[in-house]
Structures are given as C-alpha cells and as structure tokens.
Amino acid sequence: MRPIEVVDRLGRWSSGRGPLYVLLAARLRQLIDDGDLPPGVPLPPDRALASALAVGRTTVVAAYDLLRAEGRITRRQGSGTRVAGVPSGVPPEDAPVDPIFLDSLEARDDDVLLAICAAPGDPPPQLADAFRAIAPELGRITDDIGYYPYGHPTLRQALADRYTARGVPTGPEQVLVTNGGQQALSLLAHALVSPGDQVFVEAPTYPGALEVFREEGAVLRGLPVGLEGLEEAIRERRPALAYVIPTYQNPTGAVMSALARQRVAGAGIPVIEDEVPADLGFPGEELPVPMAAYGDSVISIGSLSKSIWGGLRIGWIRATPPLINRLARLRAVHDLGGNVPSQLAAVHLLPLLDGPDLHDTLKARHDHLHALLTESLPTWEIPTVSGGQCLWVRLPYGDGISFAQTALRHGLAVLPGTTLDITGAGDPHLRLHFRAHPTALTEAAHRLTTAWSTYNPPTTRQHPRPSIAI
Template sequence: MRPIEVVDRLGRWSSGRGPLYVLLATRLRQLIDDGDLPPGAVLPPDRALAGALAVGRTTVVAAYDLLRAEGRITRRQGSGTRVAGVPSGAQVLDAPVDPLFLDSLEARDDDVLLAICAAPGDPPKELAEAYVRIAPELAALEDDIGYYPYGHPALRQALADRYTARGVATRVEQVMVTNGGQQALSLLAHALVSPGDRVLVEAPTYPGALEAFREQGAVLHGLPVGLEGIEAAVRERRPAVAYVVPTYHNPTGAVMSALTRQRLAGVGVPVIEDEVPADLGFPGETQPAPVAAYSDSVVSIGSLSKSVWGGLRIGWIRAAAPLINRVARLRAVHDLGGNVPSQLAAVHLLPLLDAPGLHTTLKARHDHLHALLTQSLPSWQVPTVTGGQCLWVRLPYGDGASFAQTALRHGLAVLPGTGLDVTGAGTPYIRLHFRAQPTALTEAAHRLTKAWTTYHPPSHHPIPRPTIAI
C-alpha cells in the first residue's frame, strides 16, 4: 500500500492528547480492527510513511513496534511491514488469534469445540423462572419511560446491599448497572484514560481489559500477577490507572492476600478491581474482602455473565459517586440505559451467586479436565486452582500461538497466552476453560492429545524454565 493511501485513510490521526506515536498507533489499530487495512496488507516503510506524514521516522517506528507487540502487524526483514494474518480465502498458517476472540462469541456450524470463551454454556432454569416472577412487575409499570442510565433502582439497591454485606459499605448512588462487565471496563477506560497514558496491568491478565485500554490509546505496562512491584512502578511511570483481578485471577486462578489488597488500595492511583470471577469459588473456599473494602477510591466491577449466563448482559460498577455520575453521562451518549426486564430479573438471580450448586459444578468440572490432562499429557504443567473458570497451561516446548493453530486443525479452538501478556512472557502458555459439560471436556482433552502428538513448533528447542531467585 502506498504511503499516500495510508495517509488518506488515517485522516486527522494527530488530533488529541498524547505522544504522536501513540496517536498514530491508535488510528492504525482502528483501521486494522475495522477492516480498512485488511489482513496481509503491506504497510509503507518507516521512512516513506514518516515523510508523507511530516513526522520523524522514530514516530512511525515506535507506532509500528507498539502494534507488533499487540500482534496486529508483522515486521520481517525483506518482506516489510504487513497487517497480521492473510487475505480471506488463503490458507491460514500463522494468523494470530483475535485478542477478543470475536469468533468464539458466535455459534458455529462446524465441528470445532471452543475452549476459548469461558462462560456458562447453558442458561440456568432459574433464569426463565425469574422472568416469570417479574411479569407482574412489568404489567404494573406506569409513568415509566424505561431509560435508566444509572441502572434500575431496584437492582442498584440490591447490589449496594450485597457489597455492604461483604464488608464494603455502599450507598445506591455508588452503583451503576451496565450491559455486562465488558461495557463497565470500556466506560471506565474512556473516563480514566487518555491517549498516551500509562496503565498498569497484571501479566498475564484478561484480554478484554487490554483491548479496552488499547482502544483509548493507553500504553500498557505489565507487572507480575498481584501487581507485585506496583509502588515502584507508580513512582517511575506515573500511571493513570491500575487494573487487577484479585480473586480467582483470569487466567491463573490466583487469589490475592488480604495484606496485598490493603497495600494496593493505598498506592495513590485509581485501581480498578475486576471482581467478575470472584463469585466462582469452589465449595469451602473463603476469600479476603474486596480491595474496595480498604479504600473508597477503588473502583470495582462485577457481572452475572460468568456466574449466571452471558446472554443476560448484566454488569455493574461500584465507585465513588462523582465517578459514577461521570461514567453515567458517558453511558447515556451510547445507549441511554440497559434492558429493564433483564435488570428486574437480575434482582431475583443475585442469590444464585451464593448457591452451592454453581460452586460444586465448577469444582467437579475442574477436577475432571485436570485429571484428563495430567493423565494424557503428563509433560504439560497444569496447576490446579481453587476457583474461577480457567487453567493456565504451560507447554514443555514450542509456543502457544503455533500450537493453537495445530489444535484448530484438530477441531479445538484454544487461546494462546500471547494475547494475555503484554510482557511477552505468555508465549509458552495456553488458556483452557472448564465450564463445558463433562462430555465436551473429555472430547476437548482427546483433541488436545491428538494435536500434541502432531505438533511441530517453529523451534524444537525446549522453552527454558524461569529462574527462581531465593
């Protein structure tokens, strides 16, 4: 693609705050994600694009490097810079998996098993029962236009009561209902992050959060799970926000200690704690209080998508009232409010989060998949977890991205670790979820085993194990 064509498509890419390379990378990312720069498209050389844009070559190089780290472009000596993937219809050998695994959110007609999107495969019977229970409430509505940018008052009050019962005193004005946890993340990223701002994240972490921050032009800096070393990172990098999954961490299943939560609440920057997996503990497991229990400045998000059903689209934000007001104004611009029947039903579904059935099922399926993997693939490192929905699996050699392509050819879609770790340390990992029915988990393990027997990684040298400092 000629530089002038790219310039035409970029438009006013430099309008806004933040370093030029971040603004350029943000606009190129939008063009790639929207399909205006299709897979396989050749991007202009550094010097040519810099000349056409009247910027320094280092600006283009830095923008390209940022996009390459995200897996959106490839840069190879002799073949130039290309949009990652290949044109439609060509054989896919090394196309990266979409960080938001969009394809896995849609039903497929083929025989591919999806071990990517960790969510309940079936709505519980209580969902239909909840809609039956709210029918009289809907029939009795009068003088109600149905727009609630903050969320329906009944659900906001129920969520405030739930937080208070968990040791986080909460008023209704501190709660906002969203269309799922992903919208909560996107709205907070919009409210708290400007192009070029630094955001501290765990490495690895939930890929949907990485995409939400990247959409705002953030520069992501990864820290070990639990945000170890955050105090020094705050001093050195002056981040706009820190994002953490403290309970049944996605993807490792780790649970942050109470002491670490207390320290995290006082680091001096806004902290977003993602509590979406927090209701997925196994029977008998206890967990520390939320990070928000230690400071009212901590922002918490939650959702029913992983505990009840993704199709319900109920999420929420718990934060200081001024931030809730700000985010509600942003939300009103996009969709005015959420689905009222779903919110009324959610009031009746919240008790399911504490019901033993969910937790017993989760543990049984975790144990089933873990036993199959350790028996059939003994060379893999498959740590157990005490809650959540994922296994963070380390391969003995090769890399997760190339193995994911091999697994796909055997009818199984898995998520490689590269899309979850901004530091690059996730390369030898894959993420597997255990939310499916036992028969599906058995078949998934069978296909994984077949794929591993045929796997030929780009390099046959084993991946070195990390050195542990005593």
C-alpha cells in the same frame, strides 16, 4: 503498500490528545481492524512513512512497536513490516486464531469446539423462574418510561446490600448497573484514560481489558500477577490507573492476600478491581473481602455473565458517587439505560452466587478436565486452581500461537497465552476453560491430545523457567 497510499487512508490522524506516536498507532489500528489494511499487506518502511507524514522516524517506530506488541503487525528484518494475518499463498487453516470477541462469542456452524470464551454454556433453570417471578411486577408498572441510566433502583439497592454484607459499606448511589462487565470496563476506560496515558495491568490478564484500554490509546505496562512492584513502577512512570483481578485471576486463578490488597489500594492511583470471577470459588473457599474495602481509590466492577449467563447482560460498577454520576452521564449518551426486565430478574438471581450448585459444578468440571489432561498430556504443566474458570497451562516446547493453529486444524479453538500477556512471557502458555459440559470437556481433551501428537513447532527449544512465578 506505498507511503502515499497509507497517508491517503490515514486521513486526519494527528488531531487529538496524546503523543503523536499514540495517535498514529490508533489510526493504523482502526484501519487494520476495519479491514482497510488487510492481513498480509506490507506497510511502508519507517523512514519512508515518516517522510510522507512529515514526522520524525521515531514517531513511526514507536507507533509500529505498539501495534507489534498488540499482535496487529509483524516486523522482520529482510521482509519488512506487514499487517498480521494470512499472507498470500498461506492456506486458510494456518490463519491466526482470533484471540477475543466476534469469532469466539457466537456459535459456529462447523464442528469446531470453542474453548476460548470462558462462560456458562447455557442458562440455569432459575433464569426462567426469575422472569416468571417478575411478570406481575412488570404488569403493575405505570408512569415509568423505563430509562434508567444509573440502573433500576431495586437492583442498585440489592448490589449495594451485597457489598455491605461483604465488608464494604455501600449505598445505592455508589452503584451503576451496566450491560455486562465489558461495558463497565469500556465506560471506565473512556472516562479515565486519554491517548498516551499509561495503564498498569497484570501479565497475563483478561484480554478484553487489554483491548478496551488500547481502544482509548493507552500505553500498557505489564506487572506480575497481583501487581507486584506497583509502588516502584509508579515512582518511575506516573500511570493514569491500574487494572487488577484480585480473586481467581483470569487466567492464572491466583488470589491476592489481604495484605497485598491493602498495598495496591493504597498505592495512590485509581485502581480498577475486576471482581467478575470473584463469585466462582470452589466449595469451602471463603470469598475474600473486596479490595474496595481498603480505599476510595478502588473502583470495583462485577457481572453475572460468568456466574449466571452471559446472555443476561448484567454488570455493575461500584465507585464514589461523583464518579458514578460522571459514568451515568457517559452511559446515557450510548444507550440511555439497560434492559429493565433483566435487571429485575437479576435481583432474584443474586442469591445463586452464594448457593452450592454453582460452586459444586465448577469444582467437578475443573477436576474432570484436569484429570484428563494430566493423564493424556503428562509433560504439560497444568496447575490446579481453587476457583475461577480457567487452567493456565504451560507447554514443554513450542509456543501457544503455533499450537493453537494446530489445535484449530483438529477442531478445537484455544486461546494462546500471548494474547493475554503484553510482556511476552505468556508465549508458551494456553488458557483452557472448564465451564463446558463434561462430555464437551472430554472431547476437547481428546482433540488437544491428538493435536499435540501431530504438533510440529517452529522451534523445539525448551522454554526457560520464568524468573517470576505466575
């Protein structure tokens, strides 16, 4: 594509806050995601685009580097810079696996098993019971227009009581109910991050969070799981915030110690504590005290999507009242408020988080999938976990992206580790969830085994051990 064509499509890209390279990357990202720059399209060389835009070459190089780190473009010596995707002449089955959202969130019409989105495959029977229980309450509502930008008071109080019982004294004024944990992340990123701001994340981490921060033009910096080295990193680079999953970390299943939680909470920057997986412990595992117990700089988010059902769309944010007020104003601009019947039903469903059914089922399905994989794929590294929803497996050779393409040709969609790790250390990994029914897990293990027996990686070198265990 000629530089002038790219310039025409870019339009006004420099009118905004933040470094020029971040703004340029943000506009190119939008064009790629919207399909205006389709997969395989060549982008102008650094110098040519810099000249056409009247900016320094370093601006274009930095923008391209950001997009390459996100997997949106490829840069190879001799073949130039291209939008990532399917070059002409490559068969559709070799298309990259969609790492997050869209293709992985809706049921497919074909025979492909989805092992990408780690969430309950169907709602529990108690969900219907909860909606039946609130029917009389709905019938008694009068003089209520039904808009609650902060969330329904009954659910806000129930969530505040739950935090208080877990060792974090909380009032309802510190709780904002959202449409799932993803909206909670989006609101916080929009409120706290400006283009060019640095955000510290674990490597690897939840890919939905990476996408949220990138949409706000953040520059992501990866630290080991548990945000090891956070204090030194803060001294070198003053970040806007840090994001961490301290309990049953997605994807590794790691659990931070109380001492590590205190360390991160006291680092002197805002910290988003993602507690969405925190209720997914196996039987006998004690639920750790939230990181929010150690300081007001910690902002907690939670959700029922992974513990009850994603279709319920109930999430929340726990923070200081001034931040909750700010987020409620921002949220009202987007959707005025959430679904009231779902929020009332959620009050009846919260006790399920502490009941045995959820935890027993998680443990049984983890053990089932782990046993199948260790027997049929003995060369894979497949650590066990004590809670959560994922196995973070390491391939003995090859890479996650090329193997995910092979698995897709055998009817299984898996998440390659590269999409979860901005440092590149996740390249030999896959994230496999164990939330499906045992029959589906058995079939997934069979298809994985078949795919591995046919796998022909781009390179057969053995993966070196990482210097820091994750």
